[in-house]
Amino acid sequence: MTRIRTLRTLTIVCITVLSIFLLRLWQLQIIKGEEFYRKSIRNRVRVFRIPAPRGILYDRNGVKLVKNVPYYIVSLLPDVSAEKLDIEGLSRLIDLPEGEILRKLKQAGNHSLEPIRLKGGLDFDEVAEIEARRSDFPGLIIETEVSRYYNFGQTGAHVIGYLGWPTPEQLLQEDVTEDTMVGRWGAEAMFDRQLRGTPGMKIVEVDALGRQLRTLRTIQPQKGEDLYLSIDIKTQLVAERAFQGNSGAALALRPSTGEVLALVSLPSFDPNLFIKGIDREQWEKLSRHPGHPLLNRVFQSQYPPGSVFKLITAIAAMEEGLANRNTSIVCKGYTEVGIWRFGCWKEEGHGLVDMKRAIVESCDVYFYELGRLTGIDRIAKYAYALGLGRPSGTGLSPERSGLVPTTAWKLRTKGKPWYLGETFNAAIGQGYVTVTPAQAALLISAIANGGTVYRPQLLKDADPEVISKVILKPATLRVLRESLWGVVNGPQGTGRRAHSDRIDIAGKTGTAQVVAYTDRDRKHIPRDHAWFVAYAPYSQPEIALSVFVEHGGGGGEVAAPIAKEIIETYLEGGPGVYTVSQNSEGPGYAR
Amino acid sequence: MHADQGKVIDRVRDILKRCDWLVLGIPVILTIIGILTIYSATRSVIEPRQPSFYLRQTIWLILGMVTMFSVSLFDYRVLKRFSILIYSVSIGLLLLTLVVGHPGMGAQRWLKMGNLSFQPTEIFRVAMIVSLASYLSGRPSPLGTGRTLTALCFFGFIPATILYLQPDLGSALMILGLVVSMLLIKGLTKRVLVAALAVVLIAIPVGGERVWNGLKEYQRNRLVAFINPEVDPTGIGYQIKQSKITIGSGRVFGKGYLQGTQGPLRFLPERHTDFIFSVFAEEWGFVGSLFLLILYGALLLRGLEIALHSKDEFGYLIATGISVMFLAYSGINLGMTMGLMPVVGIPLPFFSYGGTALLANFICIGLLNNIKMRRFELFY
Structure with missing residues (x-):
């Protein structure tokens, strides 16, 4: 009758194992189900800001004082990025110390839906080089922000002003994030609200390699107001x-x-x-x-x-x-x-x-x-x-x-x-x-x-x-x-x-x-x-x-x-x- | 002629009547659900073509079903006569992988015959169960020390060493575990048990460090990641994390068939092989997972029931061995996907993609059916 004893033991083992799995599934799918559901959405959904074109500044006779130019930023998609990243190679590619990259990744944490910005102000050559080597660094993307070129250089600099990253006070304003360029001096700062416009948003489905599969929703940005300054x-x-x-x-x-x-x-x-x-x-x-x-x-x-x-x-x-x-x-x-x-x-x-x-x-x-x-x-x-x-x-x-x-x-x-x-x-x-x-x-x-x-x-x-x-x-x-x-x-x-x-x-x-x-x-x-x-x-x-x-x-x-x-x-x-x-x-x- | 024909029809009818349709049906149902899940897991999102995993698995299913019925036809006791041959051939194939093996996933596990890739390991585990059962049956229980050691070496250490050299640590440990289990089922003397316990107790402190150092980097990482998923040396913790997200995000009723995102978008690694259950759980939720667990449970319990009623010890040992193997494979795989066990490359029987494994598992089912069919044939 050892046969019966052995098989009874095995039956108990089977049922125990299955019960443990059942409890675990209860925990994962029912108790924590909503949390994991949100995480699965966060996995595949990315939000990209579409910067609003900034209003143009003219002089009193309609001469264009500024030009909107793209400001290139190299960013990493969140979540995907931290996993199998060749930090050393990346550091060499974008010319940013490894410690700085790690610090930025850590700072963004795991809860960001938006890309983590590593370095801004890239010129065309740098953008081209990064684009060419993107396949080596899954999740690496180039983002653009709206920036300015001041047609007259230092002429009228104190009137026209310039853009920069926001001050703590400016950060409290609506639509201003740490990644938004805002007016910091002159008319750019004084009329920042009118000039800035409203940024849009692109919600995109991505896969684990950071490839964009389809756009789920797009909110178009609204261009800022053009202004005629009183100066000649x-x-x-x-x-x-x-x-x-x-x-x-x-x-x-x-x-x-x-x-x-x-x-x-x-x-x-x-x-x-x-x-x-x-x-x-x-x-x-x-x-x-x-x-x-x-x-x-x-x-x-x-x-x-x-x-x-x-x-x-x-x-x-x-x-x-x-x-x-x-x-x-x-x-x-x-x-x-x-x-x-x-x-x-x-x-x-x-x-x-x-x-x-x-x-x-x-x-x-x-x-x-x-x-x-x-x-x-x-x-x-x-x-x-x-x-x-x-x-x-x-x-x-x-x-x-x-x-x-x-x-x-x-x-x-x-x-x-x-x-x-x-x-x-x-x-x-x-x-x-x-x-x-x-x-x-x-x-x-x-x-x-x-x-x-x-x-x-x-x-x-x-x-x-x-x-x-x-x-x-x-x-x-x-x-x-x-x-x-x-x-x-x-x-x-x-x-x-x-x-x-x-x-x-x-x-x-x-x-x-x-x-x-x-x-x-x-x-x-x-x-x-x-x-x-x-x-x-x-x-x-x-x-x-x-x-x-x-x-x-x-x-x-x-x-x-x-x-x-x-x-x-x-x-x-x-x-x-x-x-x-x-x-x-x-x-x-x-x- | 006419009479002969009638005889054949009668015989087929007789065989079909005596088949255990539960033990034959559940694996087929599991495999079909598996194929549907493989289809969903690998469906293309931006690649132009769907990978053909699901089609290949379907072919293997048909092959497997034919094999399953074929294995049911002859009396399993015949195998006892051929057990040495069976074992020698399968060991030979195992050795062959070391010589002409085709590397895949960092290990030489494959034999290629034309277009067909073939994993001898999967066949070996069936051959081992049959041969070991043959070796043990008819011998007095509990087994003596000498016989225990012989069986352990011959059926356990030798193949485990070959597998370790491939290297396929997971399968090596599985084979060893199976051999030990079958020896325990047969029954061991108290002396042997005490000695084994002592060896284990001594080996852990003395050999533990050496084993740890002997492990490959990725193997160590898997253990580290299991113990602490937040420390993630090479993304193993990521696999566990993503698998849990995949399963959990199914919630109660699942996202719906073909609505899962974790697999097709590649957040889940090994989505059609080791982590196929997660994909299923995402699309069918707790309800679907419960159904799947019930199917596995029914299969396992049926296997044990067949063992109980088997006519001879040979059949009893085969049926028990097969049931224990299914329990181990499905238990380890499911435990791994749910984050209850370290990540080891063990597929889910009938569900994971993999032709040789499917074929081997259907052979096992055929054997179970065979044993069931012949339980009353005392004078056959």
Whole structure:
């Protein structure tokens, strides 16, 4: 009967084994069935982003400023990839250290449906080589993202900006993933939302070798919006060239709307550098460059406005009824407050000067006296109303607010009372007062349009936004404008070098004094910064601008010719070429 | 003439009446389901042509059925007379693979005859069962020490060594296991059992390391991957993982025939051979898998029942040996696909693609049927 015993044992073994299998199947198919089902779908389904073509940027005349170009990325399909990968060979093929590849694979984990991006910014040759060797590396694919080529290189770089990988804040936005190129500077960043569009999606069935079998679903991307910037690229080009290698800034506005016609910040950079994914070395080079090319000087630098500020002092005095065009003083080259002596730039003095002559010849003593009459707080009121001492809110870059000092300000920050001598300094734009090139442009633009400060706008035909408005008396405006015309066109004018035979230009020079120091090697002795603000045509202003040249010396010398070139280019170079009206007779001064 | 004809018809009718249709039918049903599953597993997705595995398996099925009936016709006891010849020939074929074998999957397992590839290992296991049964039957039980060692060497170690040299470690271990099982079924003395236990206990610490070092790289990886699938040296863990995903994703009712994705899209390796069950489980779910397990269970239990009622010890040993072999093959294969056992290249009987194996298994079925048919023929 051993037969029965043996067979009974074997029967029990059979039934036990089958029961174990049954339990295991219960576990796999019923308890964990849903999980494995999802995993089986994840195995065969891949989601590929279809990047949306980015909106194109044009200048105000329809000149294409940027071009969309593909940005090639070599990626590995998830799951398939980690298994039988020749990491060493791959490392050699795509020129990326093995450790870096492993780190990226590990970082993506096993739960990614999307390809794992290994390296971006490939050029055509690299793409071709990888394509040719793809069969050796199953799961290796080339993806494309939308990137840019900036047609004008560094021209207008601070306006147009560039693309890059998103910041942590940008990552919080909808549709932005770590793999999306987004605007990081300039208009690209400011209008990123409109330009970006909505990416599409392709859901694809793949096999274990990563071969795409069929498309399960496609969601088409939506192209971003094309935008017309307010700048005129031709003017921009000429403006940057006119600086002749000097550092500085310029902002040209349309006085009637605040549209930015040109924005110069020099030295600049080539935004195309950022596109291939700027490497550390290049970044260091740019960010450590002594000229700070990444700084948008128009908004991010502030300097004493020098004589440009005299316009404010004049406005304050006249609007407060403390002076008019006939208010005259004798300039003997200096004035005195107690034991302190305040000199005029013209040591021998201007003699008898009235308001117009004081502005044209930039007599310091005259404005000391106006300052004495008006007082710092009233001057500050007008300065503030004309856009100084606060950010313009353009949104193009971070902004400094400049400084318009008041007695209260001094007491608050320094804990000391205000002295008259400080009013003298402020009245001629020295001392505490500082402005950004943008604010200088807002001031001259307001004078050109009658007292309205418009927020600088970067889009063509944008609705004008009023920051503030001063209703200037016609008499004030008249004397100011006549004086500004005289600065450029009068025989004694400090801005004669901005004189144009073809266009009536009005302007004002300024010199921001730099505390001079002597270098031990006597090499870099800083010179004064040069300012020039101007508008044109005189009778019907179409353009108002500020020009600032770092260490440019006197405003009339360096800055004025730049302003002239910008104005001529803009008014004569655009469509509907502007011609000088024969009637625009200079007011009161012979040419 | 007329009378002769009538006699033949009567005889055929008699034979057909006495056939065990359950033991003959289940393997045929399993093979047909297997062929359908092979078709599904290998269906082409982007390749222009479907591989012809399913067609070839169908031909082997027909061949197998003919063989199965042929094996049922003669009295199995005849085999006892030829057992030495059978064994010698099959050992010879095994040796031949070492000399003129055709390499495949990194091992010389194949003999090629024209267009036909042939795996002597599969035939050998049947021959071994028959010959060992012949050797053991009629001898007193429990078996003496000398006879035990002789049987172990002759039927176990010699072929296992040849198989190990091919190298086919899985089959070598299977043969050894089968021989030991059959010896146990025959019955061993307490002395032998104690000695065997002692040898094993000593061998594990002493020889374990040497065996480990003697293993091929991929064999070691399989063990490592089984113990810890997350550590995956060459993708063996991947196989286990994918097999579990494949089975589990079938859920209760399956994805439906030809709706499975894991096989055709190649996420599952060895999809039409070792891991064919996973493909079936994906498409037919828990319900289908349960049905399949019941079929295997019924076959195994029927085999044991035939053994119980077999007329002589020779038949008893053959029937038991065959049942144990089916149990071992299907148990190891299913356990492997479900992630309960390390990955070893053992096919699922009747289900996995493989002609020689199918033929060998049908010979076994024929033998079982033969034994069943002749249980009452005391005076035959």
